[in-house]
Each structure stands twice: as C-alpha cells, then as structure tokens.
Amino acid sequence: MANGCEHPAACHTGEAPVLASATKKGRFWLLIEHAGPWAAEIEECRLPDDARTLISRARELGIRPQLIRRPGRREARSGPLHVYLAAAAVNEPWLAEAFPESPDDLDLRSLVHGVVPESCILVNEPMFLVCTHGKHNACCARLGLPLARFLSENLPGEVWETTHVGGDRYAANLVCLPHGLYYGSMSQAAAIAAANAYRHGEVVLDRFRGRAGIPEPLQAAEHFVRAHTGEISVGGVAVESSRSVGDSTVCVVRCTTGRGTSRFRVVVEPTVFSAPCGMTCADGIPTYRLAELSPLMPVST
Template sequence: MVSNQTHNKCRFCSEISQANGEDPIGSANAVAQYLIIETQQPWPDLMWIEAEPMPPGVVEALNFLNYVTEPENIRPLAIAPDREYSIPGYKHVFHYRQPAGLFAEYEKQAFLVPDAEIGALALALIKEPEKLGDFEQYRQDSNHIRELLVCIHGNVDVACSRFGYPLYKKLRSEYGALPHSNLRVWRSSHFGGHQFAPTLVDLPQGRYYGRLQPEILDLLVWNHGSVQELYPYYRGWGGLPYFAQIVEREIWMQVGWNWLGYQKSGQILAEDQINEEWADVRIDFTTPNGSIGAYQAKVEVSGYVMTAFDSGENQPLEEIKQYRVSHLVELEFESVSDFS
C-alpha cells in the first residue's frame, strides 16, 4: 500500500516528457570509452565516486581520466549479475573504446575475472595498459556478441526502475534467451536520459533508444522492416556530438539499415555558441565497399517544450529547445575530395 501511494504521488519525468512532446534525439552519451563492470545490487547514486561497492582500483582509474570533470572521456556502467551469464566468484568486465578516425562500432575487450582482480584490471585497461598481459587468461572471445544494456537504476531516478525493469524482463526472456542469437541483455546502471525511460544502449554500436514499447522491439533487435518506425525512439549515436546526432538520425532514415555498417565521423562546422539557435554540421562516411561520401546540414531551433529532468512529487518543469534539420544535402564526390 505504501509503495502504491508513493507511485500515485510521484510524477514520472518520462511521462511528463512524452506527454509534452520532447524529442529524445541528441541525448546519447558522446563518450570515447565505456568501462562496464558486473556488480551486485543495490547501486548507490554516487557509486563511481566513492569506493563502495566499487574496488578502489576502479575509482582510481576513473580519477585518472578525470571522469567527474570530463565525463566525455569515459562512461562507467554497472551491470547486474545474470543467472545464465554469470559465474560465482567471477565478474564480467567490458571495455569499449572509440577507434581513431571514422568508425561504425566501438572496439571491445571482454574479461571474466575473479572478484579480487576487478580493481587491478580496471587500472590496466585505463591507466596501465602494459599490465594487461597479466589478465590474458581471463580474456573472453565475445566480439561477436551484441550487448543490450537496459537502465533500471532506480536510485538515480525512479522512472528507470518503474519502466526499465519490465522492458528488461521482456527483452531478456524473449530475445536474450534465444539460442545462437549472439545477444545478451543486461540490467544496467544509469547512463543518462531518464526522462526517456525505458531506455537502453546497444553495444558495440553505441546507439541509444528511449520510450521503448514492446511492439518496437522486433525492429530494434532484428533490424528488419521500416527503419523509419524507430524515429521517435532513437536518442542518437554516441560516436557523434549533440548537433551531429540530430543530423545522423535524418541520414539513417534516408539510407536505411545499411547505414549502420558505414564508418562515420561528424564535426560541427559553425554554431551559435551564445544562444544555441543553430549549427552547421558535416558527417563523413565510408561504405563497406570503400566508397567515400559526406553530408552537410543545418540544424535550427524548431520550438520549445516543458520537461521534467527528475521524477518526484513537486519537481519543477523546465523549458528546453527542440531542433530540426532544416537543410540536408549529400555532397558530390569532388566536394568530398576538396574537404577531406
């Protein structure tokens, strides 16, 4: 009864955001690395700053990268143990790194290490790469495995547990349990965007989705059907900065599923740094057969919506800008050569 009363009084930020028409695009974490560690719950809000429940080596590694002051360097995530994937006394550790230049997927290293070795491995991955050889016996061949991480971190925002856990259960039971699917589904700690709960990140691609509904999961998982149906659920690709994420969605919708295999990079050519009213964006790409190309676009403010950044009984609403791609053109090959 107490739990029901709490939910009745709580205004979930994700429900407010959706009701007011906030577009989720541009909310993906644009980071160079992910450090993902299998960790028993509960997960406190400040778990990456305090040395509990994380081993001291993990906190030291994150401090080395200035995680607190420069979060674009790395995104640490916890994943909950799984009855099928986990082994008692050992923990999964995944490290994803953005390759140099154009890319389509993050490069993955995977380990299954004894609990006592987690801190030392984190230091080796982030700060002391010359010591990675000490962990070769724990390295896992899992580059062929796609990892779906669903945020259920209720200690950060209750919307993530309220809406994230049912989505996780459906994905885990109906997709993650299929034999030979090369797909694992994990419960994850917070990775931003709880106003778009339920939300997930798809690795190694680094694509983010939010407000997911059961009827869209087949399309998201199997990539068969009309890609345009993913438009309202897509938060963006973490390989690009904010304004470029907005442009990349439009390109993906035009090109279709093949776009996922293109090597890509993006840059902001010019922007309104004071009022953030517009930006000029360029996205370069290389196809799997070696063809090169580029798009150039203008992103402009299209309106304003009121949203809630946190769930709660009396959380204030804030006005935020909404953007649209007002101009998008694929550059001619000669133009690509001139700018490359």
C-alpha cells in the same frame, strides 16, 4: 532527479523528440557486474575495493563506468570481478570480457587507445543495457525493469540491467553495445525491433536517441541524413567534419550505401520542443531542427 520521477508518464510515450540526446561520455565503457543494491550514485554503492579502484581509474581516463546485473537477479556472485570493456569510438567497435583478480590485471589505458587489453577476451554477441536505476530516478525502474525482463526472455544472455545511462526523461532507455547506440521512450515492441535490427547491423530511426561519444549536434546531423536517404546500416552514416557558426552547427556528413558514397552539407540548430496540450512534461525538451541539407558535388581532379 534522484528518487523521483521528474517527467510524468506522458513524457515517456514516444511523443516527445528523442533525437540527438545520447551521452557524449560514452566513447569507452567499463561495465562491472554487481547485483546491488544500487545507491543514487555508483560511488555510493557498497562495492568491493577492487571495483572502486577500477571505477576511479576509469573516471580519470574518461571511460564511462556502469554497474550491471542480470534481469531479475539480485544474488551476489562470488570469485573475482566480472567486467566488460567496450570501445565505441573506434573504426571497428568491440566488446570484451574479463575476470581480473586485481585492478592491475586490467589495462584500462589500452582501452582508451582502442586496443583490447591482454587480460580480456573479445565477445562476438552484442550487449543490450536497460537502465533500471530506481534510486537515481524512479521512472527508470518503473519503466525499465519490465522492459529488461521482456528483452531477456527474448534475447537470453544478451541483456543486462544497468545504472544511470543519462536522460531520465527518455525512460525506458536502451543502449546497444559495442557501438553505443541509444534508444529512448521504449515500448516492448520498439525495443525488440531495435535490438533485432542491431543484431543485423542496422538502426531503427524511431526513438533513436543517437550514437554515444559524439556531440549532440553531430548526432542530429547523422539522424537527418539517415531520414533523408533511408540509410539504416550502423556504419553507413558519419560526420566527417563540423564547425560552429553562431548557434548553428555546419557538418559534412558521409553516407555510404550499396550504390556508393555521397556527402551532404548539413546545418542544424538548437530548438526546444514544447509539450502540446495533454502532455504533462514540466519543461520544454531541448532538441535540434534541420536548417539545411544539400548534396555536395564531388570535386573533379
């Protein structure tokens, strides 16, 4: 809900479930530096024509466009556009930077094929996005702005404020690129723990919303396998196949550890979290429950 806080403060304490709530529209990312101001929707912002063209092309290709700015910085930059591209839905996710003189200098079709455009330079450090989009939802600014400043002080050069990432009820929201890992209801302590874990190739399950770009039931299946096995490496758990059976989703989930690879049959079902007494969330929060988790025996040959 734009310009308002639909979910009162008690919803942002970490008591409500956040699992399996990362956006499905985060397979590929276009990030454009723009100090603002930011309107409720990015297409309504006062943007250079080149930025508008890139955003339009990104939408057509299924790339998620975001505006970004350095925490606390509101002055406009001069010169060509400053953009980042991220590919989360590839075997080896990557992040790249570019300063295109015109939209035609940036080959977005290469991005959706998982290929780094020639005009881009790979970035080795991770990027941390904190949603501070107050015109979209007041909670995102109220909770996101101080978190972005705190993270920027502790991880200089790696943190950006960004426009709406999805899931206002989970503010403050943190996104770790290039893998597209989502965290919600973040305190300063939880955020710095998640960021430091990601820098070491690991996931913190507490307040982990899931991995962007895959359907929510598959995010849930990955989450439950991580909780069951204790595997926290970013690439250590992945859904290999899935099918729907009524309201349930049946998945085969691979888990790779230092001891080898195992697979699990995981069945998840949608449910609704009802706020207990003392919490003031207006509505129940959709989430998932684990119906079955069982090891799959390897097939003999």
